[in-house]
Amino acid sequence: MTETYLVGVDLGGTTIKLAFINMNGVLIEKWEIPTNKKDNTIVEDIAKAIEEKAKSIGILKDQLAGIGMGAPGPVNLETGVVYQAVNLGWENYPLKEKLEQAIGLPAIIDNDANIAALGEMWKGAGQQAKDLICVTLGTGVGGGIIANGEVIHGVRGAGGEIGHITAVPEGGARCNCGKTGCLETIASATGIVRIAIEKMQKIETSILNDLYEQNGKLTAKDVFDAARKQDQAALEVIEEMSFHLGLALANLANGLNPAKIVIGGGVSRGADLFIENVTFYFNKFAFPAVAKGAEIRVATLGNDAGVIGGAWLVKSKIMNH
Amino acid sequence: MTETYLVGVDLGGTTIKLAFINMNGVLIEKWEIPTNKKDNTIVEDIAKAIEEKAKSIGILKDQLAGIGMGAPGPVNLETGVVYQAVNLGWENYPLKEKLEQAIGLPAIIDNDANIAALGEMWKGAGQQAKDLICVTLGTGVGGGIIANGEVIHGVRGAGGEIGHITAVPEGGARCNCGKTGCLETIASATGIVRIAIEKMQKIETSILNDLYEQNGKLTAKDVFDAARKQDQAALEVIEEMSFHLGLALANLANGLNPAKIVIGGGVSRGADLFIENVTFYFNKFAFPAVAKGAEIRVATLGNDAGVIGGAWLVKSKIMNH
Missing domain, CATH: 3.30.420.40 (ATPase, nucleotide binding domain)
Known part of the structure; x- marks a missing residue:
C-alpha cells in the first residue's frame, strides 16, 4: 500500500x-x-x-x-x-x-x-483543543481563533484580528490599520521597541540607552537581554506589554472560554520573561470559570x-x- | 398531512x-x-x-x-x-x-x-447571520456568540460571558463574579443606577437627585427618562455606558468579525438614547474591516x-x- x-x-x-x-x-x-x-x-x-x-x-x-x-x-x-x-x-x-x-x-x-x-492545535502546544486562541507576536500581532474545532473567519475573513484589539482606548500609539492603541502597538516586536524608547528616556541609566547609542537602534531582543540583566527600563517594558496582552487575551477568552491559549512568533523567544506575568493578568481579568478552563502555553512548532x-x-x- | x-x-x-x-x-x-x-x-x-x-x-x-x-x-x-x-x-x-x-x-x-x-438569529434582529454577537442588558449582562452558525460554548460552557469582559482594569466596581470592573457593573440596569448615583453626587442640580429623594431609590428607567429631558448627569451616565459597551463589543468583534450585533434585554428599552453612541465607539475601536462588516441592532423578539x-x-x- x-x-x-x-x-x-x-x-x-x-x-x-x-x-x-x-x-x-x-x-x-x-x-x-x-x-x-x-x-x-x-x-x-x-x-x-x-x-x-x-x-x-x-x-x-x-x-x-x-x-x-x-x-x-x-x-x-x-x-x-x-x-x-x-x-x-x-x-x-x-x-x-x-x-x-x-x-x-x-x-x-x-x-x-x-x-x-x-x-498548533493539531501537533503543537494546542494539544488538539477544540477551543483555542493562537496569537503570533512578530513584527505585527496576528491571531487565529478556533471554536468548536473550526477556525472563526467571520463575515469577511477578518476573524482573529487579535492584534487590532484596542488596548489603549485613549492616547494610544498610531497603528498601521489606521486606529490608535491597538495591541499590535504594544505586544509586537515593533511595539516593544517603541515602549522601550519611551522608557529609556525616563530612566537614563538603562542598558537600553547604551545599546541605542552603540547601534543606533534597539530590537526586541535587546530589551529581553536587558531584562534578563534586571535592567529597570526593560523590566517596565515587559510589565506593560504583559498587562495589555493578559487583559486582551482575558477579554477575548471571556467570549470564547478556550482550553488553550498559544503564544507564538519571534517575540515568544522572550516568553520566559513574560509568560508568568501574562498569565497573572489573564487570570485577574478573566471570568473565574474562564480562567480555570484556560492554559497559556508557548507555541512549539515555530515556522x-x-x-x-x-x-x-x-x-x-x-x-x- | x-x-x-x-x-x-x-x-x-x-x-x-x-x-x-x-x-x-x-x-x-x-x-x-x-x-x-x-x-x-x-x-x-x-x-x-x-x-x-x-x-x-x-x-x-x-x-x-x-x-x-x-x-x-x-x-x-x-x-x-x-x-x-x-x-x-x-x-x-x-x-x-x-x-x-x-x-x-x-x-x-x-x-x-x-x-x-x-x-434573534433565526427570526429576529440577527436576520440569519451566521456570525453574530447577542448581548442582553438586564439586571446583569448576558451574552451569546454565534460563529459559523454555531453557538460558541467553549470548554466548560462559559463561552459568551460578555458581561464579565473587564471594562475597567483598575479601580472598577465590584462584580458578583468576584472580579472588579466587569462590563456588567456598567452596562446592566444595576450598573446604570450605580453610575447615576456617582454622577448625581457631583451634579447636584440633576433631576436624578429629586427622583432619588422622592422615591428613596433610582432605576435605569429614571436615568433614561431624565436623559430624554437632557439632564446633564443622566446624559453622562449614558455616555459612560456607551463608551464601555462600544469598546467591549468592538474588541470582541475584532476576534469574531460578526455580521450583526444584537442588543437586547430590559435596558435596550433605552436604546434610542445610546445605540448611536455605542455604534460610534464601536466603529472607533473596531478594526476597519470589522467595523465595516458589522451592524448593531436592537433585539426584536423581546421575551x-x-x-x-x-x-x-x-x-x-x-x-x-
Missing part, C-alpha cells in the same frame, strides 16, 4: 514554505522557494516546486491528497478567494481556482495566521506551524468530504 | 416560558408556568404542562419533534448536563436525560443567553427570543440528525 501525503504551503511576502506531511502530521520533507511578487508567478512556482520535489524523492502525484495553503490576508474559505493581500498586491484573487488549475490537485486556502493556529496547519486542512476538509 | 411543531422552553428562576412553534418559526401557542424551585418538580412540571397544553389545543404528541430548552447556567450541549444553575440550586444536573424520561420526547439543552441569541431559539435547536440539531 502506498502512503498518502498532505501538502502544506505557507505563502509569505518573501518566501514560500512548502512541506510534504504524512497523515499523522509528521514532516516528511520541507523546503522553501522565494516569493516572486514582481512577475506574479507565485501559483506556477508552487505547482512546479511540488511536482519537482515529489519526483525527486519518489512520491507519485496520486499519493498527494491535496494542498492546504495559508495566504497573507483575509480569505473566503469556501471559494478560496483572497480578499486582499497587500504584500502581494492581490485583491479578490482566486487563489484556489488558479492553484487547482496549475497543479491538478484539490486545494484549500485560509489565512496564514489561521493555518498556524490549526498547526512549521503554517505548513502543518495547511496539511490539517487537507486532512479535515478535503479528505473528509 | 399533520403539521410538526417544535417545543421551546425558557427556564428562569421565577417562571418557565413555553411555546409551540411551527417549522417556520411562528409562535402557535405560548404560555408560562411558575418555577417550583422548592420541591424541584421543574422537569415534571414542564412535561405535564406540555402534555396538557398539546391535548387542550388538539395537538398529538407525535406532532412534537422535540424540546429545545434554555437553562440559567452553563450547559454541556452534548450531554445536556447543566454544570451549575445557582438560582435553581443545581450542580451537574442531567436535565436532558430527566426531561426525556419524563416526557418521552428528544430534548436538547443550552444556556438561556445562547438560545436567546439563536432566536420570546428564548423559546424561539429553543425551537431552532430542535429544528437544527434534533430534526437534522
